[in-house]
Amino acid sequence: MTAFDALMAHQHETEALAEISGRLGWDQETMMPRGAADQRAEEMAALEAVLHRRRTDPRLADWLAAIDDAGLDPVAQAKLRLIRRSHARNTKIPEALASALARVTSRAQGIWAEARAEGDVAKFLPVLAEVLRLKREEAAALAGDGDLYDALLDDYEPGAKAADIAAIFDRMRLRLVALRERVMGAAMTPPALQGHFPEAAQLALAREVAGRFGYDFAHGRIDKAVHPFSSGSAADVRITTRVDERDPLNCLYSTIHEVGHGCYEQNIDAAYRLTPLGHGVSMGVHESQSRIYENQLGRSRAFTGFLFDRMGDVFGDAGAADADAFYAAINRVHAGFIRTEADEVHYNLHIMMRFDLERALVAGDLQVADLEAAWNDRFARDFGAVVDRPAHGVLQDVHWSVGLFGYFPTYALGNLYAGCLMQALRGAVPDLDAQLAAGDLGPATGWLRDNLQVHGGLYEPVEVITRACGFAPDEGPLMDYLDAKFGALYGL
Structure with missing residues (x-):
């Protein structure tokens, strides 16, 4: 198996696991029993830890270094471009932070829904402050000397400022x-x-x-x-x-x-x-x-x-x-x-x-x-x-x-x-x-x-x-x- 083949096989499994994570999020919004929120937060955090380890696997750097982009077609080159971008970003974020964000945002989503239904802003603000603290920590890890908001924006609109x-x-x-x-x-x-x-x-x-x-x-x-x-x-x-x-x-x-x-x-x-x-x-x-x-x-x-x-x-x-x-x-x-x-x-x-x-x-x-x-x-x-x-x-x-x-x-x-x-x-x-x-x-x-x-x-x-x-x-x-x-x- 070439380095490119090994990288694509690894990425295929990572993408499949990410789809499972997305399905858990869909279920939480549509069908999950209300009392399952705390357990779902732990499930999401555990799966995010697995995904983060895969996205920062040391073998990724080795495979990427071993691949000669010039010999690849434009589709393969585009795949490498996106994998390199993801790898560069994810290696800057500690696994504990990625897991903590998955856990707290899963929990915060349920608290937000209850606060919205009850019209109780004070009920939501403490967990929002916790989410914001972790997102600012993530932004600082990604931005280096750059703008914190730009670092977060790049996740959704790459290259935008x-x-x-x-x-x-x-x-x-x-x-x-x-x-x-x-x-x-x-x-x-x-x-x-x-x-x-x-x-x-x-x-x-x-x-x-x-x-x-x-x-x-x-x-x-x-x-x-x-x-x-x-x-x-x-x-x-x-x-x-x-x-x-x-x-x-x-x-x-x-x-x-x-x-x-x-x-x-x-x-x-x-x-x-x-x-x-x-x-x-x-x-x-x-x-x-x-x-x-x-x-x-x-x-x-x-x-x-x-x-x-x-x-x-x-x-x-x-x-x-x-x-x-x-x-x-x-x-x-x-x-x-x-x-x-x-x-x-x-x-x-x-x-x-x-x-x-x-x-x-x-x-x-x-x-x-x-x-x-x-x-x-x-x-x-x-x-x-x-x-x-x-x-x-x-x-x-x-x-x-x-x-x-x-x-x-x-x-x-x-x-x-x-x-x-x-x-x-x-x-x-x-x-x-x-x-x-x-x-x-x-x-x-x-x-x-x-x-x-x-x-x-x-x-x-x-x-x-x-x-x-x-x-x-x-x-x-x-x-x-x-x-x-x-x-x-x-x-x-």
């Missing part, structure tokens, strides 16, 4: 605020959907819509969770949604969003399965898929016309007078509290707020004890509303409880990438709107599959977007799309 993202956000914020002010000052205010929409019917329609967007139920499933998410890769990709019988859009668009993530994983080249290339290349690129499925495709006038008819078939009443009113209700701009329910105008402002707060936490400029007040003050400034309860404020997102510091900005990067991809998609599929109006998502999702999803981790994030679009990504296409869409909708 917080200063660059902040500059992009500053440019976007100017246009977003101007658009929001024009929209909120418009005479036209679309009403929300009205009615009662039974859970079973919502879930049945969500499954139908998921299938139309290309989600493969032979290799996936939909379950309910407090905070919708996707999990897994290749042959086992699971998604979750949530249901409010007064608001069917929550279930439908949470499902479409997670289907975007799920289809990305399902459509990666099967030859990359259980290799470093067998996952989405970054969370920003991942989010580009969920956001283009949910927004540019799923909230388009063409597709919502089709969905209006199906809502009438399923519920007897879609909750709106006609297809135009339905489209307006789906795209209604309002300064709501919940990020995952935010309209396209406000969504990135939610992300920018979280980005600034978590950078301050990691830097030590904001203390956990002061986080709720900082959140509420910033929300009042950015959205002109007073947070009425913790579940609508600092307790709404699961991310910090599970240690995902550095993750939030990838949501806005995903929106930026999606804007670029939609511009390219419309050029490639001229009759897109006619197909969407018929409920046919195949040409759109097929283009995304062939031009982006199939590559998995083969290319770096900016490269895969550039290859798909034919130009380097920037915020212009997204902002132009938002201006045009909401300008027309609100008669601006």
